[in-house]
Amino acid sequence: MKIDDLKINSYVDGELNEQELKDFEAIMNDDPEIRQKVEDLRKINHDAKEFYADVINDDIPVSIRDLLVEEESILKKIFKLKIGIIPTIGSILAASLGSVLTFNTMQVASIEDNRPEFMLEDQSKNLIVQEIQKITGESDNLIILSGIFEKQITYSVKSKFTNNSNENCLNLEFDNLNYQDLTITEAVICDQDGLEKIVKLSFIKGPIQDI
């Protein structure tokens, strides 16, 4: 067996097969120069490993962890916040954000089936996702990953009313509005001094099942 630098590297990295290993060690035992080279390589490896060992024990940054949190955690976080959760039909949950605004509805008009549909604009999508993130504490990175801006989402106006603060409100119903594992079915948006504010969101976990 001819021992060159490549072979010495292979020995140090555990890349020799059983026979090669035997042959290599037999030659090395009689050759102090090879022994020294092996020792030098092992020292370089040891020192480098010792330095990098500290990194592996460091905590994972929150920004990276946020990208990988289990999808279920978004619902768990909402439950932990003890927001009023109103179960309706089946698995439908309605999480009221009414703690921000006192929300006593006074419905003045109702629009039934065959409602016209509109495209949901990016600004409105952002408003909805931001409300969810306020509750869950999720980071902005998840907005991009959710793919919410790439999809065309339609909505219709389910009802119009004024609340007890005399603000004009719309109850919107969405078609295929999903964020992570949530399907957002409805939102109530009120006009507060010219600024739109979401006061109620309804969503279910998972996609809507066909009846």
Added chain:
Amino acid sequence: MGLIKKKLLEMMPKLRRYSYGLTGSVDKGDELLQDSIVKILSMNKDIKHIDNLNAYFYKIISNDWKDKIKKRKVETYDIEEFSNTLSANDLDLNEKIDSKRKNKKIHELINELSENLKSTFLLATIEEKSYKEISEILDIPLGTVMSRLNEARKKLKISISKDGLNEN
């Protein structure tokens, strides 16, 4: 998607260490890793068809790093800046590293290697990948893996001798 995230979380410390090794700093390493994770998740690939998921993640990070250094000149790593970053984040670690000036020097020397030599050295020595795996990750022949490793270690040995680190 759930399985990919689970695997990524399992491998996170190692992937983070590799990204740190490539970029030469904690912040840049985390930035690289974050970008690579976004890329992996957005690919939405069926991981059942990937034979070696472990190598696949390393490959994405390696390629992402190659793209980044093509796009912009990589800043030189500053060991003092790294110490300052650590002092803000982790005093114990900072003390530990301060007491290991020799190892800091090793890190500086590794960082001075060319990108090709550095990635091969890190994968073999720090990540303990086999030559076959390195060949897959970096998309290079087995012989190139061996020659790059040999060259990297030769350069490190010469630099260490010059700095007198081998006397400690």
